[in-house]
Amino acid sequence: MKLEFTEKNYNSFVLQNLNKQRKRKEYWDIALTVDHHVFFAHRNVLAAVSPLVKNLISNHDMKTTDELFITIDPNYLSPTTVDQLLDYFYSGKVVISEQNVEELLRGAQYFNTPRLRIHCNDFLIKSIRRANCLRYLFLAELFELKEVSDLAYSGIRDNFHYWASPEGCVHFMRCPPVIFGRLLRDENLHVLNEDQALNALINWVCFRKDEREKYFKKFFNYINLNAVSNKTLMYASNKLMGMENSSAHSTLIESVLVDRKQERPTSLLSYQRKGALLDSVVILGGQKAHGKFNDGVFAYIIQENLWLKLSEMPYRAAALSATSAGRYIYISGGTTEQISGLKTAWRYDMDDNSWTKLPDLPIGLVFHTMVTCGGTVYSVGGSIAPRRYVSNIYRYDERKETWCLAGKMSIPMDGTAVITRGDRNLYIVTGRCLVKGYISRVGVVDCFDTNTGEVVQCITFPIEFNHRPLLSFHQDNILCVYSHRQSVEINLQKVKANKTTTSVPLLPNNCPLDVSHAICSVGDNKVFVCGGVTTTTDVQTKDYTINPNAYLLDQKAGEWKTLAPPPEALDCPACCLAKLPCKILQRI
Structure with missing residues (x-):
């Protein structure tokens, strides 16, 4: 055997x-x-x-x-x-x-x-x-890792506006000539505008002038001077005086400036490269009058006071949420006539004009707040049904392609206002919650640390808001919370809240902000608002109507400006600030 x-x-x-x-x-x-x-x-x-x-x-x-x-x-x-x-x-x-x-x-x-x-x-x-x-x-x-090289180059090209900014240029100034030249030559380079491309070239050369001055002539040819502002052209002309063999470049700049004096002023937008980025507010979903759901994605180009239709929605819903991260816009949740809380999530590629279905949220949500921090997408709070609020904070894991529970707020809320500081902290400020059986907006600030998944600081203050407040950081440790009736400045270091006389004026139609409006901070103390339900007194047959206008608030001046009207009047749409590539204008 x-x-x-x-x-x-x-x-x-x-x-x-x-x-x-x-x-x-x-x-x-x-x-x-x-x-x-x-x-x-x-x-x-x-x-x-x-x-x-x-x-x-x-x-x-x-x-x-x-x-x-x-x-x-x-x-x-x-x-x-x-x-x-x-x-x-x-x-x-x-x-x-x-x-x-x-x-x-x-x-x-x-x-x-x-x-x-x-x-x-x-x-x-x-x-x-x-x-x-x-x-x-x-x-x-x-x-010689080709796949890594292609991905890394795309990452630099798609974030060139960051690398060329004061925040990122410390490391980018060491970029080798072969890579820097390839980037400037790329028509799809994501720059804020051609001014930034020219400034980046000048700064890069001056960083190691003795080594790099010889590359300036070649790289200068990659800049479209017709797309550069007069101010930057004059700045560049002064910088060229300290470089050898720069007379030909100075002559080109002078020629552009002279031509502009002789012609009628025109927008520089048409001369920008395809990848130049346009600061825009993107509106998604929402509900039209008579209960129909919006199936379009619209973008408001801030610089041009212009509305464009970008795409069709992959699904129809209201009270959904959205955020942007680089070239992508993420949307999730919302409500339809049949389902009060959707789990669905999608990603829109602004470069390719395409949608990708993402894994579902762990639970169906409405009036949650999506936000991007450190390049990662989060979903904060929300409700799963009327008067049923959640405290969950979800994170989308790009590598694992799944939504993970990142942590929880101190109390369950929906309709929260969220602001980020740095690549780590979310400041979650007041939301709708239940207090003794009644819906209320309590005065609370949760500082959520995305690294630890914990609320590391929770501050309460004796103010009850009747709408989602406007947030800003005026100093490193001073969080400003503004509303129509009462406003407060919170010293995060001293954990102290002080009331302030600054308030948010009513909209130009004399209506207050509420959860149905699309509200988006667009930088420089400016706030964009559109859509939403407005109470009317001159219409006898209806108690309310949908606001057909868009507005921009200058918080320093305390004044609203009426913008170009959006293509659709929408109730409870999602909105987010995004940087759209100029080639979208050519595509549309």
């Missing part, structure tokens, strides 16, 4: 014991030296995973009793990385992070281990984001 027995996980058992022998320096026959650190190993194991070691053994005609010594330059691989590589060779396990991925790629290159290179490549693809795409592009070019 014959029986065959197979040990479970025998390969792992053998390698684990070999690794223990390595660490105890038993039966070793190869040593790796790095900066006075010596690592002992077994050449059979290393030869099995590394063609480099195998070739060294075969080329030197080594005997079984011989010992092999390899000296590694510490400027290329650190002792810590060599130790990690040996653990990987023996166990097949490796922990990759942004801090060690470059050295692990060097290790994969040095020992010629393609599997480790694949792991590093996969890590870079999964972890790429705005803050690291410039560094990842350097790594991709250095180690």
Whole structure:
């Protein structure tokens, strides 16, 4: 009789014991030296995973009793990385992070281990984001990782307006000429306008003038001077005086300025590159008069006081929510005639004019607040049915493609006002909740830390709001909360709230703000409002009507301005501030 027995996980058992022998320096026959650190190993194991070691053994005609010594330059691989590589060779396990991925790629290159290179490549693809795409592009070019290179370049191109800003330029000034020139040449480069592209070129050259002045002539040709404002052209002309062989460029600038004096003033918008970004407010969903749901997506171009239809809605609903993150707009939830709380979620690509269905929210929500913080999309609070509020804060995980519970507010609320500060904190200010069985807007501020998933600061104040307040940070620690009747300034450091005389004026139609309006802060103390239900006194047959106008509030002056009317009068639409590429105008 014959029986065959197979040990479970025998390969792992053998390698684990070999690794223990390595660490105890038993039966070793190869040593790796790095900066006075010596690592002992077994050449059979290393030869099995590394063609480099195998070739060294075969080329030197080594005997079984011989010992092999390899000296590694510490400027290329650190002792810590060599130790990690040996653990990987023996166990097949490796922990990759942004801090060690470059050295692990060097290790994969040095020992010629393609599997480790694949792991590093996969890590870079999964972890790429705005803050690291410039560094990842350097790594991709250095180690010839094409897919990473394409993704990183797209990340830089799509966020060039950030990299060229004071916040991002500290790192971007070190961008190599080959990458910088490629970006300026790209018609789809996402700049705020051509002024920013020209300023970025001047700043980049001046950062290392002796090295980069020779590139200016070539890169200057990538700038469309007709799209640059007079102010920036004159600034550039003054800067060129300090550069060699710049007379031809100065002449071109002067020619544009002279032509403009002789012609009627025209908008610079038509000259911008396709990727130039337009500050816009995007309106999605909502309900029309007589109960019909809106099926269009509309954009208000702030600079031009112009409305455009961008796309069709992937679903029809009101009381949904939206936020933008880079080139995408995210929408979720809402209510229809049949369902009071939808779980559905979608993403709109502004560059490609396409919709992508996302995984459903964990629960159906209406009047929740979507917001973007640190490039991540969150859904804050909401209600699942009338008078049934939730405190949940959900985060959309792009890598796992799922909605995760990020944490909870201090009390269940819907219709909250949310403002972000930095890439970490959400400030959730007052919402509708139940107080002793009655719907109320209590005075509360939750500071939610997205890293820890906790409300790290909760401040209450004795003010009850009758609408979603307007929020702003006037100083680092002073959160301003404005409403029609009462306003408050909250010192977050001292945890103290003081009432202020500043208030929000009624809309030009003498109606107050409420949860049915689309409200969006557009920067520089400006607030956009459109749609919503308005109470009327001159119409006898109806108690209310839908506001057909759009307004812009100058908070410093305390005055409303009536804007171009939107294509549709909508009740409870979603809205968000977005940067639309100029090519949308050509597409439409």
